[in-house]
Amino acid sequence: MGKYMYLFQGTAFSSKSSKEIEILKDYLFCINTDGMIERAVAPEDAEYQSLLDTYQGSDNFHRLKEGQYFLPGFIDLHVHAPQWAQSGTALDIPLYDWLNTYTFPLESKFSDLHFAQKVYDDVVSTLLANGTTTALYFATVHKEASLLLAQICASKGQRGLVGKVVMDDPEQNPEYYRDVDTKAALADTEEFIIAVQELAKSTKQGVYPVVTPRFIPSCTDEGLKGLGELAAKYDTYVQSHCSESDWAHGYVQDRFHKNDAFALYDFGLLRDKSVMAHCNFLDDPDVDLFAQTGTAIAHCPVSNAYFANSVIPVAHIHAKGVDIGLGSDISGGFSPSLFDNIKQAVISSRMLEDGVNPSLPAEERGAPGSRITIHEAFYLATAGGGESLSLPIGRIQQNYAWDVQVIDTKCPSAKLPIFDDNEDLHDIFQKILYLVRPEHIREVWVQGEKVHSR
Numbered sequence: 389m390g391k392y393m394y395l396f397q398g399t400a401f402s403s404k405s406s407k408e409i410e411i412l413k414d415y416l417f418c419i420n421t422d423g424m425i426e427r428a429v430a431p432e433d434a435e436y437q438s439l440l441d442t443y444q445g446s447d448n449f450h451r452l453k454e455g456q457y458f459l460p461g462f463i464d465l466h467v468h469a470p471q472w473a474q475s476g477t478a479l480d481i482p483l484y485d486w487l488n489t490y491t492f493p494l495e496s497k498f499s500d501l502h503f504a505q506k507v508y509d510d511v512v513s514t515l516l517a518n519g520t521t522t523a524l525y526f527a528t529v530h531k532e533a534s535l536l537l538a539q540i541c542a543s544k545g546q547r548g549l550v551g552k553v554v555m556d557d558p559e560q561n562p563e564y565y566r567d568v569d570t571k572a573a574l575a576d577t578e579e580f581i582i583a584v585q586e587l588a589k590s591t592k593q594g595v596y597p598v599v600t601p602r603f604i605p606s607c608t609d610e611g612l613k614g615l616g617e618l619a620a621k622y623d624t625y626v627q628s629h630c631s632e633s634d635w636a637h638g639y640v641q642d643r644f645h646k647n648d649a650f651a652l653y654d655f656g657l658l659r660d661k662s663v664m665a666h667c668n669f670l671d672d673p674d675v676d677l678f679a680q681t682g683t684a685i686a687h688c689p690v691s692n693a694y695f696a697n698s699v700i701p702v703a704h705i706h707a708k709g710v711d712i713g714l715g716s717d718i719s720g721g722f723s724p725s726l727f728d729n730i731k732q733a734v735i736s737s738r739m740l741e742d743g744v745n746p747s748l749p750a751e752e753r754g755a756p757g758s759r760i761t762i763h764e765a766f767y768l769a770t771a772g773g774g775e776s777l778s779l780p781i782g783r784i785q786q787n788y789a790w791d792v793q794v795i796d797t798k799c800p801s802a803k804l805p806i807f808d809d810n811e812d813l814h815d816i817f818q819k820i821l822y823l824v825r826p827e828h829i830r831e832v833w834v835q836g837e838k839v840h841s842r
């Protein structure tokens with residue numbers, strides 16, 4: 389029967405670098421019992437035929453059908469799990485009003501575990517069905533419901549990184565939705581970290597606690613400092629929002645007389661395991677600080693079009709050595725699909741490059757050199773996300789987790805426009821990225837386990 393848990397045969401697309409993809413045509417992928425790709429074997433390799441002879445016909449051999457391809461599972465670096473309940477609504481007002489009018493009242497309902505179960509079950513299943521195999525989640529201020537989200541990720545097979553949100557400043561947060569006080573916020577966070585680390589011991593694909601100050605405006609100095617200390621003590625991931633909008637960026641400058649990045653750094657919140665969402669208004673010293681500390685950026689292109697007042701210069705920041713991945717930012721972004729965010733990342737970068745105000749002359753309208761290609765956007769959704777989290781995910785290659793989505797371009801209800809049996813695989817890859825919808829995603833695997841099929 390052979391020594392591998394599974395042997396897969398098929399064509400895979402994976403990032404070789406941020407600008408180039410690698411096409412692994414008709415490869416064999418040998419998956420071990422830990423769910424890792426132990427070997428990726430090309431047809432011209434000597435052992436190819438003997439591996440095929442050993443595994444073909446057995447239950448653990450899977451060959452893709454004609455028209456099917458492997459993509460790495462997507463890594464969503466910024467999701468507000470509770471906000472799934474309002475996705476697609478309330479995108480018409482500024483960030484500050486949006487939080488207070490829609491979002492905080494919704495998130496406060498997650499004190500009810502029954503309600504939390506319904507929404508969290510659905511958001512995790514929905515993201516898996518959209519090809520997202522790893523997600524970095526904000527939950528709510530409620531410790532129990534946050535732990536429930538981690539448990540749901542664990543049981544559904546998604547690699548979840550989950551944060552209990554801290555909002556401890558009574559001046560800045562509504563009475564109906566905040567931590568009781570700073571001491572309680574830190575104690576709840578510590579208990580949450582310990583509980584998730586315990587859960588992780590029995591979770592094959594991994595589940596991780598994340599220290600999560602909502603953003604500086606929600607938190608006291610003492611709270612932020614305590615969270616930085618907890619992150620160091622337990623060596624956890626950290627997530628927050630950084631310099632998202634004119635209002636948020638200006639608020640921190642008024643309070644600390646410095647930019648968000650340096651204020652977060654002072655509280656010990658910029659670490660190799662930190663991922664900051666949005667970051668549209670980073671200046672060059674902020675970007676250098678991110679590069680030095682290993683802090684990554686969750687680029688949320690759909691959400692940014694509504695709330696960020698600008699387009700983040702991804703190409704410029706990435707060239708300076710900062711890790712960047714993609715985030716859906718449900719529900720500031722309406723879509724649970726990173727395919728949608730890949731497209732928007734490209735579109736927004738093109739609009740930044742050319743500029744958008746037709747009354748200006750062409751040479752004054754845009755920011756030259758800003759565009760990214762569809763290959764770079766794919767990299768952000770996959771390998772860039774893995775590098776941001778320092779985990780062996782986001783690529784289909786040896787010593788990476790078997791986190792993949794099986795794309796069916798011949799799905800009967802929605803065939804992709806491929807009319808030539810010998811069409812160039814580079815073109816097929818681009819058609820997949822621009823045209824795939826959830827019905828094309830036939831199977832999703834995480835750490836060698838099938839977690840979704842249709």
Ligand SMILES: [Zn+2]
Nearest residue numbers: 468629665717
């Ligand atoms: Zn957010």
